[in-house]
Every structure is written in structure tokens, then in C-alpha cells.
Amino acid sequence: MIFSPLELLMIAIIFTWIGFVRTGLGFGGAVLGLPILLLIGGSPIDWLPIIGIHLLFFSSITLSNSLKQVDWHYLKKSLPWILPAKIIGVIGLLSLPPNVMTVIVYLITILYSLTWINNSQIISKKTWINNLLLFFGGYLSGTSLMGGALLVAV
Template sequence: MADLATWQYVAIACLFVWSGFVRSGLGFGGAVLTLPFLLMVHNAPLVYLPIIAVHLLVFSGLTITQAHFRHSGKPEEGTVNWPFLRHALLLMIVPKLIGVAGVLTLPTAVVSGFIFIVVAAYAVSYLLDRPFKSKNRAMDTLFLLLGGYVSGTSLIAAPLVVPVAASRVQRHQLRDTLFVLWFVLVAIKLAAFAWTGTDLQWRHHLWLLPCAAIGHVLGLRFHDYTLRADTRVFFRVLGAGLLSVSLVGLVRLFTTTT
């Protein structure tokens, strides 16, 4: 990110504050709700992806550790749904590795379009206070398998995984369960970056990590608010986040293919 204009550095810093906020506030969105805007400021995905990956490992690990000590000795109040996590990882790990290796290449436009249309449908159901509770295990399995593959090729599996998790995990466990899942998946991706010699942008962490930390603290407070608020408020916030993902994704997909 050398030789950028001052406004670009300011914009990137603000977007990493936003990234930290949505990640700790919702449990997802640190990449998918931020990367499209970062690319509009400076189109260099291989610069941003390692930075976002390291931030996720740092802050998700910190949040999970804090939650563990806060609820130690009270397993009934745990914030991670381990049965769902094991189920998701067993389904996602093989397609994740395939995506990382690049063995299978699906048309990007087809995969992205499918993801964002499905997410938009989920989001609207949440905003209308009629959350979709999937009882179709075959469809959920398909979403998790495809989410694993998409996670291997990029860091934007959340649109596929979050609706499945939201249907099967209690809301007070949703964020931390997703954090553990992202931690494992992103660790694999980061290892692949290191193995292939990708620049992990360590020098940029000196100024972007504090930006993400500010957003992280604000997001923690927001997350506490959503847990205290009425269930309808929680699902509307979740729906707004998912709809933002789908709209940004569809607009970007349309502009890049026309």
C-alpha cells in the first residue's frame, strides 16, 4: 500500500474500524462486509486478505478466551455450541482444502450470484420478523459444503454458513460458535498464504491492528445490547447485516461482469 493518497489511508483505517465492529458485534462480516469497500479504495485483494485473516485470529481468539473464563464452571451457560461446530467442521474441512488447493474451479459469477440471492431471501425473512428455520438437512449440508469451498478460495463463507447456524444455534451462542469456526478455517487459509510465500503485510499491522481494536471494543458493546434486546431486534440486526452483504455483493458482481 505504498504511495497512496492521504484520503486512501484514512478510508482504509476507517474501514478496518468497521471491520472490527461488525466482526465482534455480529460474529461475521469482518471480511465480506469490508473487502468490497477496501477494493474500491485500493484494488489489491492479496494485500487485504492476510491482514483480515490475522485480525480474525487475534480478536476471535481473544473473545473466545474471555468468554471461556467468564463462564468457567458454568457449562450450561457456555457460549460455544460444540455439537454444531463439530458437525459443521466435518462437512466443511474437505471442500475447504479443495478450495485452498484450487483443484476445483467453479465459475465465480455463478457461485457468487447463488450465494447472494439465497442470503437476500434469508435477510428479508429476518427483517420481516419471520426468521427462516430450516428443517431441510440436505439443503443445510449443501450450504455448509459450498461454504467450505468458498472459504478455501476466499474469506467470504459467512453468507452461506450464518443462516444455517442461526437456525440451529441459540442466539447467545451464535457469535462465539461462529468465531471458533472462522478461527479454524482462517488458520488453514493463513497457513496456505505463508506456504505459498504471500506477503502477510506485517508492517501494516502496526497501524491497522489498533484500528480494528477500536471497532472490536465498540462491537462487543453492540453485541451485549443485541443480547439484552428483544429477539426481534436481534434478528432484524442480523437481517440487516445479511442484506447488506447480499446487496453489496450483487452490485459488485453486476458491475464487474458488465
């Protein structure tokens, strides 16, 4: 992709904003940034490598500031549900057409924004529903780095 100077400036502003969101909230930078980047151009697979590097950097900052607050027991319990789904999602990202991925990204963003606007939460007292949400969030995270809303909800 080739960008004009104005588009490069807009991309820099968007990535700066994504970093502030990620550092401030601890999640959500990709959820909110990828749809805006798609308005500039390209497909999700064009943006995800740089978003991945960006998330690693800002996730490291967030994690280093709150390492003592990580629930390691829960993390060990949830990773068997998240990681296989994430790998399946990455395979889907590489094999699905860009138009389908763009629709998935916007649908997730719409769902995320509606739950935020309505101040609603996904609350479950059943383990199998929590595991299903973890699996689904892992898959979405693998396909588009957008599973934060589901993973945080559980």
C-alpha cells in the same frame, strides 16, 4: 500496492469498522469489508492475508467472550463438511484469476444484502441440504472469507 495517505486513512477506517462488525455480530466483518476494500484497489488475494490476520484477532475476542456458548457437538459434526471445502476454496483462491474472484466477492455480497433486506432465512429440515450448505459455505469461506452468511444460516 502503493497507497496515498488518504487511501491509507480510508483503509484504517474500514478495518476499524470491520472489527466493530465482527466483534458486535460475531461474524460478517469480511463479508461487508472486502467489497469496500476492493473499491480502493487491488484484488481479493491482495486483501485476504491482512483480513485473515484481522479476523483471527477479532474472532479470538469474540470466542473468548462466549466460549461457554459454543455448541461443541455441532462443531465436531460440521467440521468434516466445512474443512475439506475450505481447503478446496483456498486452492481456488490461489488459482482463479483476480477478476473472477472479484466477481465472486461482489455476487456473494449482493446475495447476502438481498437476504438481509428481504429479512429472509435459509431454513432446511433435511440433513443433506444442511451438509450441502455447510460445504458450500466452507468453499466460499476458503475462496474469499465470505461464507459467514451460509455457515451461520445452518
